[in-house]
Each structure stands twice: as structure tokens, then as C-alpha cells.
Amino acid sequence: MSASEPSLSVNAGISKLKLTFFGAGSMAEAIARGLLERGLTLPGQISMINRHNQDRLKELHDRYHVITPSTEEAKQQSLEEADIIFLAMKPKDAQDALLQLKHFVQPRQLVVSLIAGLSIRTIEQLLEARIPVVRTMPNTSSTIGLGATGICYSDSVDGQLRTLSEEIFQSVGITAIVEEEKLLDAVTGVSGSGPAYIYYLMEAMIDAGKKLGLDDESARTLTIQTVLGAANMVKSTGEEPAELRRKVTSPNGTTQAAIELLNSHHVSEAIGKAIFRSAERAAELGAMIEGGSKG
């Protein structure tokens, strides 16, 4: 395979490619569901394999009608026949899985990793192959087409494969190409783990609303609409969050009182530290896989 030759027949489009999710958890489901719901491919083109959770495979098959090979032979065949293999297991399981995969992986295939921290170099070393690798950091909002995915390419990913990879993740949300691989850890801190920070905030808002006397449903719907509205305001108006916040904050009013309380607890600083810690943890997980430890 020469570097300028596309390894897959990408011209035919995603729908013609066999996609195998090696790991059948939340993130694999988010992307598979996004691709299916956007009509980018058909269930018969998607295989999802895991280690031993048969109930999970049945659930995925019943829900999406995707192929869920369960015998070792069928799993192996699915990995061998795939055009694109998505690495979708937890970092602690990545080393074992890649050592298994190295026996089946083919130079014509594209490997797309979703694994936090795992470097392209480690993937190539464990697979003992110079195979095109796309390292990504998506998030679970891909499930509803509102994902945010950071993408980085190994040198052997040519222009057509780059376009194809971007198309896959753009079909489930927005993408940001990261030239410097290390910055995927920053993407992990901001948007990979990001939905959890927002859910954390929402949990607190709903809880406080209920404690103030709102019924469960009102506390929930008011919180959801507030988060949706705020995100859309930033997006639609193009204004900075700080400016939009200023417009909510009347002098000596309720918002000022609330923000003063948040500032006295150093909440902004804590959020910044949390994002740094997530990025740092991604690097730690990558180093552990590289060093052969399970973390």
C-alpha cells in the first residue's frame, strides 16, 4: 500500500463500509446510533462486539438491529472483515484488546480510537503495524447528533481517509481537528468529560429547585430549558458568555447575589481545575497503557 493510495474504497461513501465497534459500551452506542439515525449507514453494516456481556449485545441488537457477533470465531471474522475498526473499550482494557487485535488487523483497514489518553504511537506499537490510525475524543452527545469530537491523525492517514473520518464524526456533531496530538487531552478535559460537568450543574439546580418547593417536573423542565437556552444564546448571538452573564445580572439583584456566593466558593477556579485534572488524567491513563499497567 503506497502512502498516496487510499486503503479503503472511500469514494463509495460510508454506507458501503463495514464498521466494527470493538467494545460495545456507551460511547460505541452513541456513535452507532448517531450514524444510523442520520441515515449514514444501515444496521447490517455495523458490528458491535464486547468481551462477555451477552445481555448488552442483545439490547443493542434489539434496539438498532446491528450485528452482534458473540462467538470468538464470529468476533474474529468481524474484526478481519471490517473496513473501519473503532476501539471503544476502557483504557484499562485497551492493552489486552490491542494485543488480541494485532493478529487480525489488516493494512487496508482504518483504526479509529475513542480511547482517552491512548496515543497513536502506543496503538501502532501494540498492533505492531503501520496502519492508518485516527485518534479521537468524542462525547456522548453524539447520540443525538450534538457531539463534539476532537480528531488527530497518524501520518499514514491520507486526505481521503481524513475526509471520511471527519464525515463520520460530523454526522454525529461538530469536529475540531487537532494538529498536536497532546492537545486531545485538553479536548478530553473540555468536551470529552464536559457533558458530565453540565449534568453535575443540572443535578444541583434540580435539587435546589425541589428544596425550594418546586415539584419534580417543574424543577426538571425549568432546568433543562435554562441550560438549552443559555447554550443556544451563546451560539446564536455570538456574544461572549461573560457579556451574556452581565445582561442577566442586575446591580444588587438576585443574580449578583448568587454569583457573589459562587465566587466566594471559588467555583470558576474549581471548574478550571477540574478541566485540568481531567486532561491530566487522560495523560496518566495513556502513560499507564504505554507502561503496561491497567490503571
Ligand SMILES: NC(=O)C1=CN([C@@H]2O[C@H](COP(=O)(O)OP(=O)(O)OC[C@H]3O[C@@H](n4cnc5c(N)ncnc54)[C@H](OP(=O)(O)O)[C@@H]3O)[C@@H](O)[C@H]2O)C=CC1
Ligand atoms: N463515555 C464517555 O463519555 C466517553 C468515553 N470515551 C472513551 O470511550 C471508551 C469506551 O468508554 P465507554 O463506552 O464509556 O465504556 P463502557 O464501559 O460503556 O464500554 C466498554 C466496552 O468495552 C468492552 N470491552 C472491554 N474489553 C474488551 C475486549 N478485550 N474485547 C472486546 N470488548 C471489550 C466491554 O465489554 P464487556 O462489557 O463485555 O466487558 C464494553 O462493551 C473509553 O476508552 C473512554 O475513554 C471517550 C469519550 C467520551
Ligand SMILES: O=C(O)[C@@H]1CCC=N1
Ligand atoms: O471518563 C472517562 O474516562 C471518559 C473519557 C471522556 C469522558 N469519559
